[in-house]
Amino acid sequence: MDDIIVKSITRIIIPFVQLYGIFIILHGHVSPGGGFSGGALFGTSLILYTLIFGVDKAQKKFSHRVSEIAESGGILIYLSIGVIGIFTAGYFLSNKAAGFPLGEAGSLLSGGMIPLLMIGVGIKVASTMVTLFHTLIMEERL
């Protein structure tokens, strides 16, 4: 798209969308939302960038290789935190019994491992959304 207004507005609005996505991911255990919603918002911001500036520029910022690593890394974070529970407490994804500090309920640093799980899910969902859209667009030129 070659419209200066659309490009400028997109440049201004993308950081706010990404900040809101990160906010929702990090506050998954104290307020509505969580890894899935926040990751979808974060992915939407990258899709908006692709839509306005073209797939070539977007591939420079967030290439296929990076999204592959982010996608596998997100699910590996989730699994490894779950496996820690198996070794220390005997159950997959066990929280307090595995020794994660619970903190004060309602504050940001609480909930044991749940914020870490949310970060993993957020990375996974965001990169999946972007990969889906990039694949759909790139297929056109094959």
Place this chain on the structure above:
Amino acid sequence: MGIVNLIIVVLLIVCALAIEKMKDLLGAVIVFSIYSLLMSVLWLVLKTPDVALTEAAIGAGITSILFIAIIGRTERFEK
């Protein structure tokens, strides 16, 4: 709260029927995103802000973009 619920549900039914009747697929996608936004407000009225947030991001945002990308690769009008 009952009257708000009723208005949203009636609008949802109107949107769903409009999507089914429309021959212009791009218009249908836009009405579908209106449907998703109304659905998101309905989830909020039903006190599930979690689902409302996801519905607004997935239903109105990503689904519409994916549908529009598909329309760009195929045809705009239904035969």
